Amino acid sequence: MTRRPGRALLVPAILLLLATLDWSYVGTEQFVNALTIGAVYALIALGYTMVYGIIELINFAHGDVFMVGSFVTYWLLSSLGFNGTISDLPLLVVVLVGTFLAAMVVMGGIGVVIERFAYRPLRNAPRLAPLITAIGVSFILQNIIQIFFGPSPISAPQVIDVQARVNLGGVDVSVVKLFVIAVAFILMIALQTFVSRTRMGRAMRSTAIDRDAAQLMGVDINTTIAVTFFIGSALAGAAGVVQVLYLGTTNFQLGFQAGLKAFTSAVLGGIGNITGAALGGFLIGFIEVNSTVAGFSRWSEAIVFGILVLVLVFRPTGLLGQQLGERA
Amino acid sequence: MTATAGAAAPVASQAERPLLRLDDVHTFYVHVHALQGITLEVFPGEIVTLLGGNGAGKTTTLRTISGMIHPRSGTVHFGDDDITNVPAHKLVRRGVGHAPEGRRIFGRMTVLENLQMGAYTRSNKDELGADFERVFALFPRLRERSGQAGGTLSGGEQQMLAIGRALMTHPKLLLLDEPSMGLAPILVEQIFQVIRDIHAQGTTVLVVEQNALMALGVAHRGYILQTGRIVLQDTAANLRQNPEVQKAYLGG
Numbered sequence A: 001m002t003r004r005p006g007r008a009l010l011v012p013a014i015l016l017l018l019a020t021l022d023w024s025y026v027g028t029e030q031f032v033n034a035l036t037i038g039a040v041y042a043l044i045a046l047g048y049t050m051v052y053g054i055i056e057l058i059n060f061a062h063g064d065v066f067m068v069g070s071f072v073t074y075w076l077l078s079s080l081g082f083n084g085t086i087s088d089l090p091l092l093v094v095v096l097v098g099t100f101l102a103a104m105v106v107m108g109g110i111g112v113v114i115e116r117f118a119y120r121p122l123r124n125a126p127r128l129a130p131l132i133t134a135i136g137v138s139f140i141l142q143n144i145i146q147i148f149f150g151p152s153p154i155s156a157p158q159v160i161d162v163q164a165r166v167n168l169g170g171v172d173v174s175v176v177k178l179f180v181i182a183v184a185f186i187l188m189i190a191l192q193t194f195v196s197r198t199r200m201g202r203a204m205r206s207t208a209i210d211r212d213a214a215q216l217m218g219v220d221i222n223t224t225i226a227v228t229f230f231i232g233s234a235l236a237g238a239a240g241v242v243q244v245l246y247l248g249t250t251n252f253q254l255g256f257q258a259g260l261k262a263f264t265s266a267v268l269g270g271i272g273n274i275t276g277a278a279l280g281g282f283l284i285g286f287i288e289v290n291s292t293v294a295g296f297s298r299w300s301e302a303i304v305f306g307i308l309v310l311v312l313v314f315r316p317t318g319l320l321g322q323q324l325g326e327r328a
Numbered sequence B: 001m002t003a004t005a006g007a008a009a010p011v012a013s014q015a016e017r018p019l020l021r022l023d024d025v026h027t028f029y030v031h032v033h034a035l036q037g038i039t040l041e042v043f044p045g046e047i048v049t050l051l052g053g054n055g056a057g058k059t060t061t062l063r064t065i066s067g068m069i070h071p072r073s074g075t076v077h078f079g080d081d082d083i084t085n086v087p088a089h090k091l092v093r094r095g096v097g098h099a100p101e102g103r104r105i106f107g108r109m110t111v112l113e114n115l116q117m118g119a120y121t122r123s124n125k126d127e128l129g130a131d132f133e134r135v136f137a138l139f140p141r142l143r144e145r146s147g148q149a150g151g152t153l154s155g156g157e158q159q160m161l162a163i164g165r166a167l168m169t170h171p172k173l174l175l176l177d178e179p180s181m182g183l184a185p186i187l188v189e190q191i192f193q194v195i196r197d198i199h200a201q202g203t204t205v206l207v208v209e210q211n212a213l214m215a216l217g218v219a220h221r222g223y224i225l226q227t228g229r230i231v232l233q234d235t236a237a238n239l240r241q242n243p244e245v246q247k248a249y250l251g252g
């Protein structure tokens, strides 16, 4: 991958142009919606792409990790006695920070356990085996949630006032949505920095490129893969918190559709590519919102998956290119 | 025989304890019996070469030493330690550096990051700085290319990076698997000169080669491997004179 500054700027420039045009088409409210939905898909897509990058597994249970994250959030908030908007700002900050931390740590831990017991024993098995296991894990997670919380959708406390709005340079924006978008961006920048700058980040990248060579450098593959699952699942956990804050509802089947769309995002951006997954997530958010605005809201899923098919046919490495298998 | 001037440094005294000892090692790939009782020793301060045709088991021997694959029977000792079943990533800390067959550099990472990967287990900043300097002194080209993705390097540069990366682990024993593979003659000369330099700086080397002429030029001793067995072992000088070796490996 050569770095030509001209080309590096081209993609953001085109995206900025498209976004500006789209803004005038869909209007501010829907534009912010697209960013918010996109942020959720992006957060989930990162886990798909990281896990695929390192062990070439499409972790079909990942959408359900997001779903469980939303239930953990619901359980946490309601058992602490919160059942609606928190108007006391310092308290709200503490609750938000605590909820994100707790949900991310819990889901990260669950991700590590899943990898340890469901996928690691199959690491050298034919690739179909862990894939089928992933589907099994997905059902297990759904069933566990169903046992504890029942089959019907539940309404979860929205601690940030959904009516609250701020004026941002002349544009009137919902506070929750702004918060969600900001959280997603902060997490994505943190992830990018971690992966590109730290020793563990280098271990993850080298393991994704060439597992044997990484071992010869002293990298403990098991630890590195576990850390990858922890981070990916923690991000899905954060998306679960966002689900509760933004939509105030969840159900045990939530992970399936969200997972499929996030997976599509990851493929769209180029699976294995972290920037690509984030970009893909936002693109899917925009595609959905645009199809709604254009009056095809019932078709938005067909459009999303139609795009997945087109990408797989015409550009299987995704928009930003796959980053796999490029050992020298 | 022209390229024989190399092995000037004295052969280590064989009374010393070996740095590496393989004892009747049998290694399998599922059903393939790749190593059929390998016994070999490398003494501190030596350059030893392992020669043999395609599929003889040279790579498997190195992978068995560095813990990438474990033998079904037999033992591997490194210094006083039994390392037969120690996993690869733990052997790096103990001083086994391995530049594997086919270079296997990290193509999407920069040259500098590749070298940092070599230093993955190390924490002493001063020592590390000295090792970076050592690698850049051996391979000035790597300094020039340090910000470039490893995958964009030429074959020769990639081999330099693979060796440099292994040196960054600060090995007591450096394992090199066909470092001259696919390189132009001038580069082959360079690589073997670097092996001499690395050795002169105090690192023990076990080098696998198809280029027997060059390998016997730098090595003190050599082993000849055939279908998983050692069929001949001797000093490099004697191996060069051996008619069978000349016929089979030296094109004579």
Ligand SMILES: Nc1ncnc2c1ncn2[C@@H]1O[C@H](COP(=O)(O)OP(=O)(O)OP(=O)(O)O)[C@@H](O)[C@H]1O
Pocket (backbone or CB within 6 Å): B029, B032, B034, B052, B053, B054, B055, B056, B057, B058, B059, B060, B061, B101, B210
């Ligand atoms: N992953 C593997 N699975 C099965 N058999 C293998 C595997 N790797 C090597 N072998 C077999 O083990 C034997 C020794 O292979 P090895 O790679 O050690 O040979 P080599 O001496 O390094 O050969 P070359 O000079 O071609 O690199 C060969 O018969 C080879 O076919």
Ligand SMILES: [Mg+2]
Pocket (backbone or CB within 6 Å): B058, B059, B060, B101, B177
């Ligand atoms: Mg080989």
